[in-house]
Amino acid sequence: MGKIENILAVLDQLYPDAETELWYEKDYQLLIAVLLSAQATDVSVNKVTPQLFNRFKTLEALKEAPIEAIEEEIKSIGLYHSKAKNIKKTATILVDQYQSKVPTSLADLESLPGVGRKTANVVASVLFKTPRIAVDTHVSRVSKRLKLATLKDSPLKIEEKLMRKFKEDRWIRLHHQMILFGRYHCKAQNPSCEGCPLKTECRFPHIKVP
Ligand code: SF4
Incomplete structure (x- = not known):
């Protein structure tokens, strides 16, 4: 062999x-979980996301949320200041430009705030089965x-x-x-x-x- x-x-x-160990129920929740997982463990992300998505139940709610309120939910995660800003900005773009859906193309994904090549690849492969x-x-x-x-x-x-x-x-x-x-x-x-x-x-x- x-x-x-x-x-x-x-x-x-x-x-x-084998599959992702990040917890999510809706497509955009995986995108945000992957965004949160930069320089953080999946376990630590899974500890904050249920509460975050329970407090802000939709993308629209995340778009309207004060940054400080998002920070409050994710403050145990590294880089939480910038991640909170990126979550709000990403939610705003998804609502305003993508009819509240996660875009399928890698280029569109990579254009979102805080979403680099790795995050785009994870999201595209997990959500849309794009081979990456x-x-x-x-x-x-x-x-x-x-x-x-x-x-x-x-x-x-x-x-x-x-x-x-x-x-x-x-x-x-x-x-x-x-x-x-x-x-x-x-x-x-x-x-x-x-x-x-x-x-x-x-x-x-x-x-x-x-
Ligand atoms: S555990 Fe990793 S470093 Fe150790 S032998 Fe296996 S592949 Fe190599």
């Missing part, structure tokens, strides 16, 4: 039903350790390399599987190298890799 097939087989065995690989800190670290990218590669470079190496119909699942593998197994600090099923593919099984 080749390297790529081996990685896919191991990830399929470990995480057969969003490169976050976990995908980046795992790609580097598994020699799917060089240590110096930027997130964009890693994204391009992964899309070249893996078939398009596996991108969405692979993205979630790599996140789970990085979050729970190949952790930044103290990865579980002993008995790791991907040790043979790994660049530095015994050396800490950023």
Whole structure:
């Protein structure tokens, strides 16, 4: 079995039903959850979003909400000042320009305040099943350790390399599987190298890799 097939087989065995761990019920709630997850854990985001979306039940309510009221709900999350502003601005744009719907195109998504390439990729792949690989800190670290990218590669470079190496119909699942593998197994600090099923593919099984 080749390297790529081996990685896919191991990830399929470990995480057969990988999907986002962010909590959401409506499309725009996922967009806001992903926006909140920049430099924050999904667990910390999931702690604030139910209350946030319960207090502001619609996009229109978020559009009309005072920034301070949004801040109050998300203040346990890093960068909450700018995230609160971006939530309000994004809600305003979605209501005014997109009939209160999340746009499907990556370009439209990326034009929203606080939405970068990674967020646009996550939202497009989760909501609209657009084949993309969003490169976050976990995908980046795992790609580097598994020699799917060089240590110096930027997130964009890693994204391009992964899309070249893996078939398009596996991108969405692979993205979630790599996140789970990085979050729970190949952790930044103290990865579980002993008995790791991907040790043979790994660049530095015994050396800490950023
Ligand atoms: S051997 Fe360690 S560093 Fe390499 S993929 Fe496995 S857990 Fe990650």
